[in-house]
Amino acid sequence: MPATRKRILVTGGAGFLGSHLCERLVSAGHDVLCVDNYFTGSKDNIAALIPNPHFELLRHDVCFPLYVEVDEIYNLACPASPIHYQHDPVQTTKTSVSGAINMLGLAKRLRAKIFQSSTSEVYGDPSVHPQTEDYRGNVNPIGPRACYDEGKRCAETLFFDYHRQHKLRIRVARIFNTYGPRMHPNDGRVVSNFIVQALKGESITIYGDGKQTRAFCYVDDLIEGFMRLMGAADDVTGPINLGNPVETTVGELAQRIIELTGSRSKIERRPLPVDDPVQRCPDIARARSLLGWEPSVPLETGLKRTIAYFDRLLAEGRATSAIAAAK
Numbered sequence: 001m002p003a004t005r006k007r008i009l010v011t012g013g014a015g016f017l018g019s020h021l022c023e024r025l026v027s028a029g030h031d032v033l034c035v036d037n038y039f040t041g042s043k044d045n046i047a048a049l050i051p052n053p054h055f056e057l058l059r060h061d062v063c064f065p066l067y068v069e070v071d072e073i074y075n076l077a078c079p080a081s082p083i084h085y086q087h088d089p090v091q092t093t094k095t096s097v098s099g100a101i102n103m104l105g106l107a108k109r110l111r112a113k114i115f116q117s118s119t120s121e122v123y124g125d126p127s128v129h130p131q132t133e134d135y136r137g138n139v140n141p142i143g144p145r146a147c148y149d150e151g152k153r154c155a156e157t158l159f160f161d162y163h164r165q166h167k168l169r170i171r172v173a174r175i176f177n178t179y180g181p182r183m184h185p186n187d188g189r190v191v192s193n194f195i196v197q198a199l200k201g202e203s204i205t206i207y208g209d210g211k212q213t214r215a216f217c218y219v220d221d222l223i224e225g226f227m228r229l230m231g232a233a234d235d236v237t238g239p240i241n242l243g244n245p246v247e248t249t250v251g252e253l254a255q256r257i258i259e260l261t262g263s264r265s266k267i268e269r270r271p272l273p274v275d276d277p278v279q280r281c282p283d284i285a286r287a288r289s290l291l292g293w294e295p296s297v298p299l300e301t302g303l304k305r306t307i308a309y310f311d312r313l314l315a316e317g318r319a320t321s322a323i324a325a326a327k
């Protein structure tokens, strides 16, 4: 048990990242309140925690005010993959903006420290590589991704205004592509897509020529970054990039997954979707110097663990669409 057991609220705690964070916080000896409306999250993700007396679960939509007593807040609630956030774009913006206002209001009342899971999408289709936190981005405000990108940008604005105006202790992490067990099997994200297609022996769909790069961070590394940022001195507000700076092309990733699954899948090419960034890679110098953080799990190790998870999910017949399940 830590020197001081804290009461910690995790919004979006039944999602991919949230469930790993809840686990880490409970095992670090804290009391965790997980708040989720199950739009893309699932009770399966936190099933192992439910019997634990230091874990509580509340069905709630962050677009509405919440009155609870906690010491720290991690605000993760928001659908994160294009398929999910474009399903109901107005709700996506509401979740980012109203959700941030409600959680910041709660933090202000409680004088609680609050963490925002922002995203590399605030950089849009970047014209500088790798992206440093000073880069202001290249976002199309009226495109199909804007509900997410601009919602997250506005949430960052709110966090910094609450910090300047109300002296709130804030932490803003700009998260880059993260993968690992409990990703949604049908969320259209490249790692989950490729693994599920490879395991089913279906063609692996690559959008564009496959030369676009992505940098993939394993979930355990990312959660370590969250905890270090939350535990850092109060002048470390962020924004701070958290992600893996090792770039891989989408084509290479497909090849690695085919090898690791021993699949016979073929590669199928489709046109690039609108506003899809060609290259995305974090500069993590700030995280290295301020948090002493950098990813340590190699892609192959992380992929093997993720493949094992999806293999189990498919065997249990649980790989259905998260949106269909949420309806």
Ligand SMILES: NC(=O)c1ccc[n+]([C@@H]2O[C@H](COP(=O)([O-])OP(=O)(O)OC[C@H]3O[C@@H](n4cnc5c(N)ncnc54)[C@H](O)[C@@H]3O)[C@@H](O)[C@H]2O)c1
Pocket: 011, 012, 013, 014, 015, 016, 017, 018, 035, 036, 037, 038, 039, 040, 041, 042, 060, 061, 062, 063, 075, 076, 077, 078, 079, 080, 081, 084, 095, 099, 117, 118, 119, 120, 174, 175, 176, 177, 178, 179
């Ligand atoms: N996974 C990544 O690679 C990545 C990258 C950048 C940023 N992020 C951010 O991290 C956070 C978590 O992402 P994730 O990958 O775990 O996605 P996820 O979809 O698995 O988790 C989001 C969770 O929020 C819940 N939620 C959505 N709207 C809500 C609402 N209005 N009220 C309450 N709960 C709501 C969902 O049900 C789900 O459990 C998100 O804020 C996302 O923007 C993730």
